[in-house]
Amino acid sequence: MKTYNEMSKEELLAAKQELEAAYQEYKSRNLSLDMSRGKPSQDQLDLSMEFMDILNSGVDLKSEEGIDCRNYGVLDGIKEAKELMASLVDATPDQVIIYGNSSLNVMYDTVARSIMEGVMGSTPWFRLDGKVKFLCPVPGYDRHFAITEHFGIEMINVPMTEEGPDMDIVEELVAGDPMIKGMWCVPKYSNPQGIVYSDQTIRRLAAMKVAAEDFRIYWDNAYCVHYLDFDHQDHILNIMEECAKAGNPHRVYEFVSTSKIVFPGSGLAALISTKENLAAIKTQMTIQTIGHDKLNQLRHVRYFKNKEGVLEHMKKHAELLKPRFDIILGTMEEGLGGLGIASWIVPKGGYFIGFDSMEGCAKKIVAMMKEAGVVMTGAGATYPYKNDPKDCNIRIAPSYPTVEELKLAADIFVVCVKLASIEKLLAA
Amino acid sequence: MKTYNEMSKEELLAAKQELEAAYQEYKSRNLSLDMSRGKPSQDQLDLSMEFMDILNSGVDLKSEEGIDCRNYGVLDGIKEAKELMASLVDATPDQVIIYGNSSLNVMYDTVARSIMEGVMGSTPWFRLDGKVKFLCPVPGYDRHFAITEHFGIEMINVPMTEEGPDMDIVEELVAGDPMIKGMWCVPKYSNPQGIVYSDQTIRRLAAMKVAAEDFRIYWDNAYCVHYLDFDHQDHILNIMEECAKAGNPHRVYEFVSTSKIVFPGSGLAALISTKENLAAIKTQMTIQTIGHDKLNQLRHVRYFKNKEGVLEHMKKHAELLKPRFDIILGTMEEGLGGLGIASWIVPKGGYFIGFDSMEGCAKKIVAMMKEAGVVMTGAGATYPYKNDPKDCNIRIAPSYPTVEELKLAADIFVVCVKLASIEKLLAA
Numbered sequence: 001m002k003t004y005n006e007m008s009k010e011e012l013l014a015a016k017q018e019l020e021a022a023y024q025e026y027k028s029r030n031l032s033l034d035m036s037r038g039k040p041s042q043d044q045l046d047l048s049m050e051f052m053d054i055l056n057s058g059v060d061l062k063s064e065e066g067i068d069c070r071n072y073g074v075l076d077g078i079k080e081a082k083e084l085m086a087s088l089v090d091a092t093p094d095q096v097i098i099y100g101n102s103s104l105n106v107m108y109d110t111v112a113r114s115i116m117e118g119v120m121g122s123t124p125w126f127r128l129d130g131k132v133k134f135l136c137p138v139p140g141y142d143r144h145f146a147i148t149e150h151f152g153i154e155m156i157n158v159p160m161t162e163e164g165p166d167m168d169i170v171e172e173l174v175a176g177d178p179m180i181k182g183m184w185c186v187p188k189y190s191n192p193q194g195i196v197y198s199d200q201t202i203r204r205l206a207a208m209k210v211a212a213e214d215f216r217i218y219w220d221n222a223y224c225v226h227y228l229d230f231d232h233q234d235h236i237l238n239i240m241e242e243c244a245k246a247g248n249p250h251r252v253y254e255f256v257s258t259s260k261i262v263f264p265g266s267g268l269a270a271l272i273s274t275k276e277n278l279a280a281i282k283t284q285m286t287i288q289t290i291g292h293d294k295l296n297q298l299r300h301v302r303y304f305k306n307k308e309g310v311l312e313h314m315k316k317h318a319e320l321l322k323p324r325f326d327i328i329l330g331t332m333e334e335g336l337g338g339l340g341i342a343s344w345i346v347p348k349g350g351y352f353i354g355f356d357s358m359e360g361c362a363k364k365i366v367a368m369m370k371e372a373g374v375v376m377t378g379a380g381a382t383y384p385y386k387n388d389p390k391d392c393n394i395r396i397a398p399s400y401p402t403v404e405e406l407k408l409a410a411d412i413f414v415v416c417v418k419l420a421s422i423e424k425l426l427a428a
Numbered sequence: 429m430k431t432y433n434e435m436s437k438e439e440l441l442a443a444k445q446e447l448e449a450a451y452q453e454y455k456s457r458n459l460s461l462d463m464s465r466g467k468p469s470q471d472q473l474d475l476s477m478e479f480m481d482i483l484n485s486g487v488d489l490k491s492e493e494g495i496d497c498r499n500y501g502v503l504d505g506i507k508e509a510k511e512l513m514a515s516l517v518d519a520t521p522d523q524v525i526i527y528g529n530s531s532l533n534v535m536y537d538t539v540a541r542s543i544m545e546g547v548m549g550s551t552p553w554f555r556l557d558g559k560v561k562f563l564c565p566v567p568g569y570d571r572h573f574a575i576t577e578h579f580g581i582e583m584i585n586v587p588m589t590e591e592g593p594d595m596d597i598v599e600e601l602v603a604g605d606p607m608i609k610g611m612w613c614v615p616k617y618s619n620p621q622g623i624v625y626s627d628q629t630i631r632r633l634a635a636m637k638v639a640a641e642d643f644r645i646y647w648d649n650a651y652c653v654h655y656l657d658f659d660h661q662d663h664i665l666n667i668m669e670e671c672a673k674a675g676n677p678h679r680v681y682e683f684v685s686t687s688k689i690v691f692p693g694s695g696l697a698a699l700i701s702t703k704e705n706l707a708a709i710k711t712q713m714t715i716q717t718i719g720h721d722k723l724n725q726l727r728h729v730r731y732f733k734n735k736e737g738v739l740e741h742m743k744k745h746a747e748l749l750k751p752r753f754d755i756i757l758g759t760m761e762e763g764l765g766g767l768g769i770a771s772w773i774v775p776k777g778g779y780f781i782g783f784d785s786m787e788g789c790a791k792k793i794v795a796m797m798k799e800a801g802v803v804m805t806g807a808g809a810t811y812p813y814k815n816d817p818k819d820c821n822i823r824i825a826p827s828y829p830t831v832e833e834l835k836l837a838a839d840i841f842v843v844c845v846k847l848a849s850i851e852k853l854l855a856a
Contacts, residue, residue: 037500040607045498049485051851052723056484057477070473072465100528102720108716112540116554116579126544126554143715150715151544266723285576287571288536290791293529295480295694 001342004421007418012422019419023372026412030400033372033409038191038351039400040317041324042262047316048262053293054303069294074277074284077270081297085270087307089256092237093274097281100292103269107149107218108308110253110271114181114214115151120250120280122214125181126411134218135173135183137165139354139382139393141191144184144220148384155384160190162345166195167204175223178211179416182218188236190221192382192395193354194347197235206242208250219254223350226260228322232348240272250274258300260317260351261310268300321351324398327406328353330411335414339423346361353396356381362391368416374409430850431768444850447843451800454779454840459801461837466619466779466826468692468745475744476690482731483723487780492521497722504706505698508795510724515735517652517684518666523700524712525709526721527783531685531697535646536575538681538699541644541712542609543579548678548708550642553609562646563601564612565593567782567810569619569819571653572612574649576812583812584608588618590773592625595632606639610646616664617651620823621782621808622775624662634679636669653735653742655687656750660776666698678702686728688779689738696728749779752826755834756781756841769849781824782810789848790819796844800836 055061060067063078076082077098086093099106115125115132125132133154136145140160145351148155156173158165164187174180185205187197197205203219219239227233243251250273258267271281304310329346332355336342344355357365362379369376377395380386396413398406432440483489489497491506503527504510514521523652527534527689543553543560545840553560564573568588576583584601592615602608613633615625625633628856630636633645647667655661655672678701686695699709732738757774764770772783785793797804805823808814824841 019549039500042496045496048498052483052489055480061480068470068473068474070693072687072692092825102717102719105717110545116540116544131851146715170574234816263723264500265502266499266721284578287574289530289533289588289691291530293694293724295691296721296724 001151001338002213003338004425005340008122009426012426016419016422016426019422022415023368023408023412023419026372026382026415029373030285031408033374033401033405035397035401035409036375036377038260038397039402041262041320041400043320044317044399045217045263047313047320050122051262051303052298055297055299061298063294063298067261069296069298070281072290074291075282078294078297080266080301084301084306084310085256085268088310089221089254089272091240091254091272094275095240097271097278097285098292098297099269099271100265101265101269101296103145103220103222103259105253105256106269106271107144107220109152110218110281111147111153111182113281114216118212119181119216120277125371128179130179133168133177133180135180135187136384137186138384139395140184140386141186141190141220142377142381144218145384147282148184154262157384160193160195162195163197164190164201167201170400171204171208173236174208174210174215174288176211181212181214182216184218186220186221186222186251188221188234189226189350190346191222192352192393193345194350194352195345195425196348197236199237202237202239202242203246206239206248207246210248210251212389214249217252218410219252221254221256223262224256225310226317226351227314227349228318229348230315230318234348240274253277261313262300265297268297274363320398324406325353326409328396328398328402331407331410337412338419339418339421342417351397351399353398355394355396356417356425357394357417358421359390359392361417361424362388362394364420364423365416368420369413372412374412374415396408429766431655431766432853433768437854440850440854444847444854447799447847447850449848450795450843451840454800454843457801461829461833463801463829463837464803464805465491465826465828466638466688466704466825468688469748469828469830471748472745472827473691473749475741479727479731481561483727484781489723489726491722491726495722497726502719502722503710503717504621505720506722506725508729509696512729512732512734512738513684513696514700514806515574517682517700517736519682520583522703523668523706525695525713526720526725527699529693529695529697529724530689531650531683531687532571533685534697534699535572535648538646539575539579539581541709542644545712547642547644548705554623556607558607560823561605561608563593563598563608563615565618566812567620567816567823569614569648570805570809573812576612584807585812588621588623590623592623592629595629595636599632599636602638602640604637604639605676609640609642610644610647612646614648614650615667617654617775617778618647618663619778620648620780620821622778622780624776625664627665630665630667630670631674632639634667635674635677638676638679641711642789643679645680647680649682649684650688652684653738654745654779655742656746656753656775657776658743658746662776668702674775676707681705689741690728690731696725715745751831752829752834753781755831756824756826756838759835759842760839763787763839764845767846767849770845773849779825779827781826783822783824784820785822785845785850786849787818787820789852790822790844790849792848793844794822796848799842800840802840804810
């Protein structure tokens with residue numbers, strides 16, 4: 001099989017004609033598919049319906065410690081909810097604050113607090129001369145970048161490798177610039193590539209020399225138990241432990257949520273850090289709220305019981321998700337493999353596939369998909385400022401459509417990638 | 429009957445001896461009662477138990493508009509939740525954003541946003557030279573003052589009258605000082621006095637000339653349907669309408685919640701304002717979260733159906749609350765009436781009684797109560813910086829203890845007030 005690069009102009013033109021016919025045919029179907037977000041499908045939501053029955057007027061609504069979960073109080077969450085959330089990432093309950101339904105909201109608040117009040121006693125960032133900066137492994141999660149952009153924080157791209165962020169670059173940057181105050185990380189099944197940070201990467205993150213005392217790693221462990229194949233589970237090192245060992249105990253704010261475990265709108269979010277970091281956070285939190293929804297905390301604990309209960313539940317999610325990933329991956333392999341015009345990593349967990357086209361083709365491909373009725377995540381969204389310098393990365397989100405829809409979307413995607421690539425080659 | 433002022437030293441000393449014996453007797457009982465917060469009692473929580481059954485695995489979890497409430501999305505709340513919350517304060521649904529479980533959190537975020545990003549396009553407050561100021565009607569709600577103090581906003585006391593804040597003072601201040609950016613108000617059954625703002629007060633608030641274009645009234649309508657006597661309901665003017673009539677449509681952020689309607693930990697909070705104010709808020713909110721818990725929104729709407737449903741439910745709360753208020757008020761009237769050492773207003777709704785002792789006695793009284801095993805809201809808490817200049821205001825919160833406990837607490841309170849007053853008079 002020839003790669004596209006090896007094909008003559010005539011061969012490319014012939015292929016183009018055929019692809020255009022196929023594309024027109026897809027367009028004529030007036031499709032309307034949404035692959036834009038990492039949104040669980042209705043099938044997945046249906047897995048958790050017993051979650052709706054676990055609390056009712058006939059059951060005791062007191063926590064293990066005898067707290068009436070209906071009433072005010074308990075700023076940082078009931079004991080058993082802390083235990084459950086801690087267990088998901090091998091933390092201890094005293095390292096946990098339970099929040100409301102959105103870990104994004106916790107991350108936003110954490111950045112906002114640092115700006116207005118500093119980090120564990122440091123100078124509030126808004127009082128500093130010069131611009132605060134964050135390191136952003138790329139491609140990465142658009143909503144992380146939206147938070148830092150919103151607050152005027154300068155974002156610095158750091159390329160991802162198959163082991164996580166390029167640590168040579170990270171180490172040099174954080175050691176040399178005290179205005180670098182943070183770094184976004186999705187360490188397990190990264191968004192969008194599904195990369196798992198290696199032990200070496202995590203140890204270097206924990207041990208690296210950092211110029212800013214108030215530097216924190218924003219460790220969004222969004223996919224901590226989100227395996228696609230339970231026979232091949234990845235495990236990452238416990239960053240909190242590694243930081244403690246390296247003498248940098250307070251370096252990490254870890255975020256975790258059950259949005260993609262139970263119902264996306266009604267999960268629990270938690271922040272995990274050292275007691276000292278949490279104490280500083282609580283001085284603000286106690287002004288902000290009396291406490292989050294403890295009935296939903298109780299509902300979680302009674303439903304899942306413990307980490308094993310969560311993992312059993314995640315297996316059912318995987319049974320629905322894996323075929324969806326396999327369709328996309330199989331269709332891409334079959335249609336694009338060996339052509340030299342695309343690359344991707346086969347993820348073993350998480351919600352996305354990070355796809356790289358030829359340079360300068362991503363926007364074109366996403367636009368063509370849209371014209372054919374398939375909405376994908378906007379090209380560029382995986383980079384700070386929506387600026388993918390090579391215009392090649394596309395985030396594929398297979399979870400929401402049905403299997404049938406995905407099959408069709410994947411076929412169209414292959415056609416669009418090929419067409420955009422040929423046009424690029426012909427124009428060269 | 430003599431007032432204490434009319435009594436001779438000998439009479440006071442004789443009374444003191446008797447009161448001290450009574451106080452010692454109470455102390456010997458080793459009581460432990462909590463009257464510190466406006467927390468619903470267990471009886472009140474039990475009123476809403478069917479709220480726990482209204483959603484279950486057998487019911488449709490889609491909103492009226494067909495939105496699956498289990499999944500991500502809907503930043504500002506489902507349509508029917510907006511309708512319900514709007515109806516409580518005679519607003520329209522397009523004036524509503526539904527948040528999570530805490531209106532305090534909404535108020536905090538609203539102030540924080542103004543500091544970091546400004547108000548509907550104004551300069552962010554942190555960029556201004558000079559200190560931002562808020563008007564604080566006193567006595568008032570300690571958690572409001574905690575938010576403004578936390579952010580370093582200067583608080584200016586404005587005395588309350590029986591019609592609401594002293595508007596002569598308010599008008600003069602806001603007209604003359606562009607750094608006055610906000611004013612805390614609890615317009616209906618104010619915390620702690622239970623005062624209802626008069627039509628005249630509300631019209632003056634709506635029409636007054638304000639130096640700061642980004643001035644907002646923080647209208648915490650916490651007790652909008654919280655009547656103690658449904659045969660004598662107070663009604664306040666619709667501030668949004670009055671502001672619109674007066675040509676100041678964007679002047680108000682109104683806050684409302686169901687924390688004291690259903691379960692305090694699991695209610696809905698809402699922010700109510702003009703479409704223009706809400707649009708500015710949503711540019712930030714869309715970065716902060718994907719959306720709040722829609723299942724809890726649905727649970728509310730299915731349980732209460734409409735404002736009439738809420739009012740029917742509030743009648744049951746009143747049946748439990750009114751006897752508690754009556755015990756305190758009756759005991760105080762009987763024990764302290766006519767002595768010239770205390771004053772209070774009889775509230776017709778809300779959660780508190782605002783009590784005024786002789787000057788310089790409030791701290792003493794609260795300390796004596798504590799020594800006798802009854803925790804009250806700290807003296808001074810009803811003023812900014814916890815500084816009650818006359819040391820005379822005490823917030824009484826009758827909701828949480830049982831009727832029997834309250835009877836006892838009220839008796840002890842009368843003894844403590846008398847003792848502190850006599851000591852003050854003897855020392856004079």
